Amino acid sequence: MATTTQVVGEKVPALGTERAVEWPQRTRRRLSNGLEVVLAESHTIPKFHAQLIFRSGNAVASLTVPGLADMVAQVVRTGTASRSSRKIEEGLRRLGADLACSAGADSSAISFSGLAEFSSSVLELVADLAQHATFPKDEFERERRQRLEELRIERTTPGFLAGERLRKELFGAHPYSIAAPTEMQVEQYRQEQLIDFYDANYVPANALLIAVGDFPSDKMLEEIERAFAGWSGGPPTRPEFPAPAKAAGRRVSVVHLPGAVQAQVLVGNLAITRRHPDWMRLTLANSIYGGAFNSRLVMNIREQKGYTYSPRSTVYPLREHGYVNVHAAVRNEVVAATLAEILYELDRMRAVPVGEQELDDARNYMSGVFSLGLGTQDAVGGQLATVYLNELPEDYLETYRQKIRALTAEDVLTAARKYLDSANAQIVVVGDAEQVREQAALYGPVKVFDQEGNAK
Amino acid sequence: MSGGLLSTLQIPIEGAKLNNGLRVVVSPDRTAPIVTVGVYYNIGFRLEPRGRSGFAHLFEHMMFQGSENAAKMQHIKLVNSSGGVLNGSTHYDVTNYFQAVPSNALARMLWLEADRMRALKVDEENLRNQRDVVKEEVRVNVMNRPYGGFPWLDLPPVAFRNWANAHNFYGDFADLDAATLEDVRTFFQTYYAPNNAVLLMVGDVEPQEGLRLAERYFGDIPSNSVPARADTDEPLQTEERRGQVEEKFGALPAIAIGYQAPARGTPDWFALAMLDQALHGGRVGRLYRRLVLEKQVAVDTEGGIQYPVGDLFDYNGPTLMVTRILHKPECTAEQTLAVFDEVIQEVQEKGVSEEELQQVKVKFRSDYFSMLEGGMGGYMPRYGLMHLLACFSLFDDEPERVNTILDGFGEVTPVQVQAVAQQYLVRQNRSIVLRQPVKKGEG
Secondary structure, eight states: OOOOOOOOOSSSSSOOOOOOOOOOOOEEOTTTSOOEEEEOOSSSSSSEEEEEEEOHHHHHHHSSSHHHHHHHHHHGBBBBOOHHHHHHHHHHHHTOEEEEEEOSOOOOEEEEEEEEGGGHHHHHHHHHHHHHHHHHHHHHHHHHHHHHHHHHHTTTHHHHHHHHHHHHHHHHSSSSGGGSOHHHHHHHHHHHHHHHHHHHHHGGEEEEEEEEEEHHHHHHHHHHHHHHHOOOOOOOOOOOOOOOOOOOOEEEEEEOOTTSSSSSEEEEEOOTTSTTHHHHHHHHHHIIISSSSSHHHIIIIIIITTOSSOOEEEEOOOOSOOEEEEEEOOOHHHHHHHHHHHHHHHHHHHHSOHHHHOHHHHHHHHHHHHHHTSSSSSHHHHHHHHHHHHOOOHHHHHHHHHHHOOOOOOHHHHHHHOOOOOOOEEEEEEEHHHHHHHHHHSSOOOEEEHHHHHHH | OOOTTTTOOOOOOEEEEESSSSSEEEOOOOOSSEEEEEEEEEEOGSSOOTTEEEETHHHHHHHTTTTBOOOOOOOHHHHHHOEEEEEEESSOOEEEEEEEEEGGGHHHHHHHHHHHHOOOOHHHHHHHHHHHHHHHHIIIIISSSSTTTTTTTTTTHOOSSSSSHHHHSSSOHHHHHHHOHHHHHHHHHOOOOGGGEEEEEEESSOOOHHHHHHHHHHTSOOOOOOOOOOOOOOOOOOOOOEEEEEEOOOSEEEEEEEOOOOTSSSSSHHHHHHHHHHSSSSGEEEEIIIIIISSSEEEEEEEETTTTTOSSSOOSSSEEEEEEEEEEEOHHHHHHHHHHHHHHHHHHHHHOOHHHHHHHHHHHHHHHHHHHOSSOOOSSTTTTHHHHHHHHHHSSSSSTTTHHHHHHHHHHOHHHHHHHHHHHHSSSEEEEEEEEEEEOOOO
16 A cells, blocks of 8 residues: 655666756836836746736635625726727737736736737736726626626536635635635625725735746836836735634535536645745645655555546645645545545654655655746746745745755654644535435534535 | 747757657757657547547556556656656647656656657556546546536537547547457557657757767667558538537536638638637637627637647647537527627628737737747646647658748738638538536426
8 A cells, every 4th residue: 555665777867967947037126106026037938927916815805795806806807997898908919918817815916928029018008907997887797797607617616616615614714714705795796896995905015016028127127117107005904814723623524516426525624824934844745645646645546546537635825824635536436435545645644754765756856846937937927926925035946946855754744743634634525415425424524515505 | 138049930940760760859948957858649539449439548548557667657756756747648639748857857758758669568457547547537527527528529429420530539438448458559559659759859958969869768669560541531511510418517508619620731721720819819809709798698708729629730630610608598509609600700701800810910929939838837848849849740740840830820811811711611611519508406
């Protein structure tokens, strides 16, 4: 059952000498209106990739108006004081640009990219969206209907239902417990609520602009200053919420999905933010457990037992808290057997120190994959967003590999004992309740829910 | 401060053909100390054996189950522990295996790919295991989600008459169950020969060194006689084809429309690609604008050539330009199709303006750069460049086309766009599949 550590065969070519990984230099400025700007040059293609990120997401309003930041993001692109929806979309196409507006628990973002030759025009358009969006009534009503239909589809999607339930179980009364609004809540959105959220949160003092691409940084900085010069607005107040209570004991939630022919299994625990001193220890432990193809979980329930196609474990950092989540979509007959292996492998991480070879392989994996992010403008931008949104040290990118490589078996064991807490894990199974309930009940007291989240 | 190598579309390409027929393509780029290595075989699910639907994909899984000198899991372990990621995928006409790694692992990756090209070593247990894994893959991607497999599994059986183009590419479970180890050996022997493949190295590799390593690791793999390409032609379509399937989970009715597309690389193909972008290019595309934003009969429209499982470049046989519509339950399929037809009729009667075509070309060029740079969600740098180099090598023996193909799209005129709309977007050239929600809460 244990995966054995195989020594590299004698015919396998040795690794060559590593060429140094060099992260691009960053240019950082805070404009007089408070907008924080981070630029990095990457000349892979004649384009640029940028994100205008606001440090306010669904959590800000989730206890009163769940999903509001999502709805704002969905409507913000549909009109400004001087541009109709059609003019915005055609303008983007003329400039070879893409634009996506999104929101998460902690932030909202306008992500955009385009041909470097047209960067100033794209920035001007984005600045217009950030300052002068009008949330036209008819566009809002249409997008609201779109959102309702999306929600109806999401609530028939096993992965979505499982994630939604797990967040509720882990975060309780905290806003992070709400992954999506109900249909009723969406129907009650009012245009003024969108405008109020936008006015309060889409402001320079709450924003971070990251751009990576084929530009000289000084020229890009000038273009940004010009585009965003007239923008103003002080920081929003940020509500504070009591920390979620740690779970005491393992519990099982079954979400009944009529007609399901497979079971989506999730096992989760509360964990930590990216700023937490244990972050690297935990991500390394996770990569050994189930974060990589070559991990214990995948070896066990996919390659040895064939229960599932794509099992993985993931560590999700949120701004105030975080969680770990193990997932596998398995055939109905092996729900109990899958849970046995998931929990066994968690316990093994906690009980037995990882061997030197397996540890070394995992450290190499983590440090190597980190540098793959250098390959595209978008990925460099993603790394920069991680650093600056989380206020990580300025040398985070440059020192990451060396810090990962310094971690020990003791670090992995410590993190596993703290966060891979099998005894208090929350289990979610989405499927045909008739077929999965009894198997799931072997692992803790069961509650059954319908797709809307009502207890049955 | 000029742009990088891709910016001028003078992407450096060094190629060679080894004595055993293996094509090798190296495209150096020193941006970062990473390299993407791939092997593409000139066989996809279109030409898998009859009675063995889904076999090409099942076989792809078997290629990770062990080879002569790298037992099961060694391949995956060696890529991950070298700091890289890997995958494989099965397409209509090619199957690929690829990994992105720090460049100091290049030789090791070549050794691994050569080992499994030379001698796959798998047993009954591996086959049973991967058959189970593939079934769960089909369940998670098709059977247990709303609109699973729509329309990429639903359209071909309606649109095509030749089994090669029309069958279930993910595989009927009975066919997956029927697959034997002997089938695996035969498929490997038949198609997985060096003379039916191309090896690609894209990124931090010096071309002469790349070619030298290719010769060293792959040079002694014997070539094989690969069967002449089977007939994949379709009889001329003369009337609209219709089909209907059930939607178990979603509450919205859906429609897929597929028009038979012209052969790759022809003048009509260049023009259709521009028309495709005008119709399907996101929120500004004519279909989304009319159906979702203006008339509001639909909730979503998307589409493209080979949508959603392929692109403009990676096919080598009959294919469709597909539109997928999720429409509101209060509109009938016929009402929705009538709005769709208005859009098609307008472009047939009035064509596209010079201004619209110009916008479309700029966007196409921009998308093309992004595709070359990444193309797989950013985690596999240069996947898109590798993919294009491979397809142009295997289909046209001309990887250099990555540098010139944009010219052909740039030359398309409004007259040509209107002409392909009139010629191809006609009823007798299309197939329609309705995906109808099962009524709930009754009985």
